Amino acid sequence: MPVEPPVETPRDLPEAFRLLALAPRTPIAGGTDLMVRITGEIGSPPDQVLDLSRLDELRGIALAGGQLTVGALTTYAEIRRSGLVARSLPVLAEAAATVGAVQIQNRGTLGGNIANASPAGDTLPLLLALEAVIEVGGPRGERSIPADQFWIAYRTTALAPDELVLRVRIPLVEARQVRFRKVGTRRAQAISKVVLALAWEQADRKDRWGHVRLALGSVADRPIRARSTELYLEGSRATLETADGAAETVAAEIRPIDDVRSTADYRRQVTARILHRIIRDAGGW
């Protein structure tokens, strides 16, 4: 039988923060990662758990001030169903649709994906490419952490032990193009071998690319930005020469590893190939 650690279910955020001020507690939202840990097969089970499921202030999706705000407890299924997401940031629904299958999408939350900090977390490269800001809070108040400062080491976040992920703010940018690709063993229920998210700004198809952001998952100990490749793409046009050069640059930039899901060589080649294809499609050649 799995371990059944003690759990508290606060009714609102102030109560949750009071509990976190007393002792460290491992949060549970949709449980798709933590409930595996209590079986003891992956890592050690938590000593004490904080059940976030009643914190309704952390649910929902809103659009205001040119930003999409997604509450930490919003599930992938809710993101897929959201009319706001479909109209303002359809790539987020596209990414949510690649997570697990329907059972996982009904339970797993965006905040959980962020806090669990898996290097293979499906949505994390997209949040990096979109320059999302992660709002966190605890007994000492709230603060905002840019996505590229959030995952600081292997499965380690910038969260203090008494802090929770509250919501994610994603700036919406006119003329921004975004592409997302996940490669796994099969389409559903696969942990990624490579996740790639690419964003750039472009007034029209002939225009040079600006503000290029390229983020990758499953190729390092955490989700990363590929900054050399971003620089290479900055100011370029979507030509064959650009695609070849960007593919070569990203293959040289990343240091993936061999593990149970894939090999370093496969990951490097696939990352380069996906990027090449996205640039080709963007160039329409």
Next chain:
Amino acid sequence: MTAIRFLVNGAPVELEAPGMRRLLDVLREDLGLTGTKEGCGEGECGACSVILDGEVVVSCLVPACQVDGRIIRTVEGLAARTPDGRILDDLQAAFLATGGAQCGMCTPGMLLSARVYLDAGGGPDEDAIREAIAGNLCRCTGYTKIIEAIALAAETGRRPAGA
């Protein structure tokens, strides 16, 4: 221990259980509802799927503290109870008709994923059925007969009453 109240297959249930007990264990061990199967125990295989407030979830990943006040449907709740006994759900009848079950381990989860799919208006389209059961692994059938069964139930359900 926490007092937890919820509805299972229409019947109210109240029990004392550790809040982090898996819903799967509450159903099988505490309530004796062994129709729900444990496959992998880590949310990969879908054998323990149940319907929670109308959505299909894997019960190995749901802690008991999160089902308080909610509505659960398991495979035992699919067949309708009548004074003359039980009448199989369209899906159960279709699985029998097409040979959609072999060892039976995945069947309860398949039935419940398919039930939610059909209740949401899903039709006999193969790609849509494959997506609906993508979280349910079957090691026997190769899926073909399961997909046939769900498509058949979709057709049966659409037929006007008495047809």
